[in-house]
Amino acid sequence: MRLKCRQFKALFFYDLSNGFQRNQWKWLFALLLQIYYCILAGNTGVLGRFTSLFEGQYELQLSTQWLTFHGFLLFLVNFYPVNELTYNGGQAIIRSGRKEYWLFSKMMWIISTVISYYLLLVLVLVIGSVFTGSFSISPDVMMEIFEIDITGLNLTKIILYWWGMPLLVSIALCITEAILSLFIQPVISLFIMFAYLIASAYCMNPAFLGNYAMLKRQDFTSGVLSISPQNCLISCMLLMIIAVTAGTLCFKRKDTFQLQGGE
Amino acid sequence: MKLTITHVSKKIQDSTVLNDVNMTLEGGTVYGLLGKNGSGKTMLMRAICGLISPTNGTIEIDGMMIGKDISFPKNMGMLLETPVFLPERTGYENLRLLASIRREITSSDIKRVLEQVGLNAKDKRKVRKYSLGMRQRLGIACAIMEKPSLLLLDEPFNGLDESGCQLVQQIICEQREKGCLILLACHDREELETLSDCIYRVENGRFSVTVQNHEQLRLSP
Numbered sequence: 293m294r295l296k297c298r299q300f301k302a303l304f305f306y307d308l309s310n311g312f313q314r315n316q317w318k319w320l321f322a323l324l325l326q327i328y329y330c331i332l333a334g335n336t337g338v339l340g341r342f343t344s345l346f347e348g349q350y351e352l353q354l355s356t357q358w359l360t361f362h363g364f365l366l367f368l369v370n371f372y373p374v375n376e377l378t379y380n381g382g383q384a385i386i387r388s389g390r391k392e393y394w395l396f397s398k399m400m401w402i403i404s405t406v407i408s409y410y411l412l413l414v415l416v417l418v419i420g421s422v423f424t425g426s427f428s429i430s431p432d433v434m435m436e437i438f439e440i441d442i443t444g445l446n447l448t449k450i451i452l453y454w455w456g457m458p459l460l461v462s463i464a465l466c467i468t469e470a471i472l473s474l475f476i477q478p479v480i481s482l483f484i485m486f487a488y489l490i491a492s493a494y495c496m497n498p499a500f501l502g503n504y505a506m507l508k509r510q511d512f513t514s515g516v517l518s519i520s521p522q523n524c525l526i527s528c529m530l531l532m533i534i535a536v537t538a539g540t541l542c543f544k545r546k547d548t549f550q551l552q553g554g555e
Numbered sequence: 556m557k558l559t560i561t562h563v564s565k566k567i568q569d570s571t572v573l574n575d576v577n578m579t580l581e582g583g584t585v586y587g588l589l590g591k592n593g594s595g596k597t598m599l600m601r602a603i604c605g606l607i608s609p610t611n612g613t614i615e616i617d618g619m620m621i622g623k624d625i626s627f628p629k630n631m632g633m634l635l636e637t638p639v640f641l642p643e644r645t646g647y648e649n650l651r652l653l654a655s656i657r658r659e660i661t662s663s664d665i666k667r668v669l670e671q672v673g674l675n676a677k678d679k680r681k682v683r684k685y686s687l688g689m690r691q692r693l694g695i696a697c698a699i700m701e702k703p704s705l706l707l708l709d710e711p712f713n714g715l716d717e718s719g720c721q722l723v724q725q726i727i728c729e730q731r732e733k734g735c736l737i738l739l740a741c742h743d744r745e746e747l748e749t750l751s752d753c754i755y756r757v758e759n760g761r762f763s764v765t766v767q768n769h770e771q772l773r774l775s776p
Contacts, residue, residue, distance in 0.1 A: 298658075306656050314641070382606050383697060386633065387656040390626040391605075544626075547607040 300397065303388050307401040310384075311372045315405075318368050319412075325364060326413050329357060330420035336437065337429040341417045342454050343438045348506025350439075350514065354493040358506060361413075362462060362489055369405050369466045370482045373398040374473045382548050395543055399536065402470055406462045410455065440513050453512065457524045458505040464528035464535075465489070465501060471539035474546065498523050501531065556582035556617060556704045556736045558603065563612035565598060565760070572598045573609065574760035580738070582704060585731050587747040588740040590757030596740040597635060599762070600707045603738070604633055616705065632703030634711055638694025642683035646693045647676050650700055659701050668700040669693075673722055687714035695723060699730065706730055709740045724750060 312319070333341035348355045376384050376398070388394040421427045431443045442450065465485055472481035492502020496509060496516065503509040504524040511520045558580040565573035573595050580586055588596040601607045603614055605627040614621045616628045640649040650665045666676035672692040682690065691714045698706060708727070712720050727750055730737055741747045747754060755762045 302658050303656055306652065309655075310641075310652060313643075382604065382635075383633075383653055384656060386604055386606070386627040386631065387653060388627075389629075392626075544622075545608055548601070 296393075299389050300393050303393055303397040304400050306384070307372075307376075307397050308404060310376070311401050311405065314372055314375070315368060322364060322368060322409060323412065323416070325360065326416040327420075329361070329413075330416050332357070335424050335426040336433070337426045338414075338417050338421050339442075339450070339454065340426075340429040340434065340437065341420065342413075343429075343434065343440060343507060345413075346454060346458055346505065346507050347438050347440065348508045349493065350508045352494045352496065354490060355506070359489060359493070362458075362465070362502070362505065363486055365406065365409050365462055366466060366469055366482055366485050366489075368409065369402050370469055370473055370478050372401070373470045374478050377474065377548060385548070391544055392540060395536075395540055398470060399467055402466050403463055406459065406466055410459050410462070438507075440507060445512070449512075452521055453507065453510055457510065457521055460524060460528045461501045461505040464531045467532050468535040471535045474539065474543060498527060501527060504528075556734070558705065558736060559613075559615045560599075560603075561613050561615070563599075563602060563609045563614060565602060565607065566610045572760050573602065576612070576760075576762045578755070578762065580736055582736045583731060583734045584752045585727060585737045585739055585750050587751030587754040588738065588757055588762075589742075589744060589747055589754055590740075592742070594757040595760040595762075596757050597709050598760070599757075600633070600635060600709055600738060600740065603628065603705075603707060604631065604635075628705050630701070630703050631705040631707065632698035632701060633707040633709075634694045634698040635707070635709045637687075637713065638690055638697065640682045640690065640693060640697075643681055645679060646674055646682060646685070646689075646696075647678075649682060649693065650697055653697060654700060657701060665700060668696045671699075671726070672696045673719065688716055688719055691715055692719060692722075695726065699726060702733075703730075704735055706735050706737045708737065710742065711739070712741060712743065712746060720746070 329345050330341055333344040336344065345357050345361055348358050385391070385394050388397070431441070434440055434442050445453070465488070469481050469485040472484065488500070489502045492500035492506075496503060496514075498504070498518045503519050504527070507513060509516065509519050511517050558578070560576050560578040560580075563573055563576040564571065576599060588599070590596050598607070602609055603621070605621045605625070608622050616625070619625045621628065640646070641652070644652070647665060647669060650669070651662065654660050654665060669676040672695050674689065674692050674696065682693070685693065691711070695708075695711060698708065711723050715723065727737060727739065739747065739751060
């Protein structure tokens with residue numbers, strides 16, 4: 293058991309190091325994109341800047357900022373697992389010991405990448421606020437600019453709605469996308485998930501997870517009780533369980549033919 | 556080390572790429588695979604690696620069935636076709652990264668194996684600046700660095716000059732002496748004859764003719 297843990301830990305650290313280095317340019321672009329969002333939001337404090345990014349739309353419309361933020365994250369995580377599968381004729385996967393370890397390590401890498409992406413955003417927004425000198429936003433200003441009522445929301449709820457739910461949705465979507473990319477062309481899996489995100493904007497239904505990641509669609513603002521944190525947790529967990537279980541079963545039987553992939 | 560391949564077949568769509576392959580291979584021996592391109596040599600190596608699952612039959616290593624008891628053979632080194640490395644890293648960095656997964660060898664082991672294949676561990680050049688021969692040497696270093704007991708080499712002489720070929724021959728002999736089971740696929744018949752203790756001829760996925768005495772091979776058409 294200890295040997296398995298050690299082996300898995302080594303594989304995970306390998307993914308952290310290798311995954312980051314392979315995605316260096318994408319991370320740089322993510323940073324620039326987030327700085328751009330920060331500038332775009334103006335002097336609205338950390339929460340205001342977050343809101344401008346995650347607010348989405350009440351009506352069935354598409355928010356460009358919201359889509360680019362989530363879409364770029366899908367792009368960031370999509371190619372590494374499949375490139376690693378075929379890298380140097382499968383040199384990495386044969387060293388992992390078991391196919392399941394390899395796959396779970398990639399899932400852990402995806403979760404780490406998504407969290408890092410969100411933490412980078414927090415960092416950029418906080419630094420942006422230090423430069424502009426505006427940290428907070430009053431409920432009145434929030435109502436006036438974003439039409440979102442935050443009176444009565446405590447810090448825990450704000451973190452849950454502004455950070456927790458979008459983060460959970462991102463993790464579920466990225467894991468599903470990465471698993472799909474192992475079986476179909478990675479570009480196609482990216483398009484499928486992108487289309488699913490866009491469909492969320494035009495379909496206010498809890499089956500479309502993107503709704504949980506839009507502040508103006510969440511229960512406390514829209515009044516639609518089904519788009520709640522509880523349902524978000526259940527839906528995301530369900531999607532992840534289905535994706536990981538089906539992915540693991542199919543992956544165990546998957547043939548690796550494309551041996552000259554990678555960079 | 557004992558590798559047992561029993562009635563292994565592999566069908567891809569309507570094409571049979573491996574056709575009822577049966578082999579029993581022992582450690583300390585070099586087995587050559589001789590056949591045309593697309594005859595099934597690389598496919599068999601992929602099946603042994605655990606990268607593809609046979610449609611029928613089983614592959615066992617020391618009694619452990621691949622795909623059931625284990626996903627991949629433990630302690631295996633491989634070089635399948637042209638090696639691909641991370642182009643923005645040095646040869647040493649590439650090997651160190653791969654070695655970090657198993658954590659069985661140290662940095663000095665990696666440096667030693669690089670020297671063994673004729674590469675300089677202190678070379679700061681990125682792999683993208685390596686010649687084909689240097690990449691091939693790096694691929695061989697990658698295959699042998701973790702002291703494998705099973706070594707799969709698919710066309711290891713590709714892109715190598717004369718000294719490189721001699722070096723690989725020497726490495727293969729050393730590995731055999733250490734008790735390693737070596738499966739060597741090569742289109743150069745003479746090279747294979749020189750190195751192999753036993754040669755399998757591969758044709759349309761069938762590993763039908765076994766040549767244990769090199770004289771038989773020379774006499775065959």
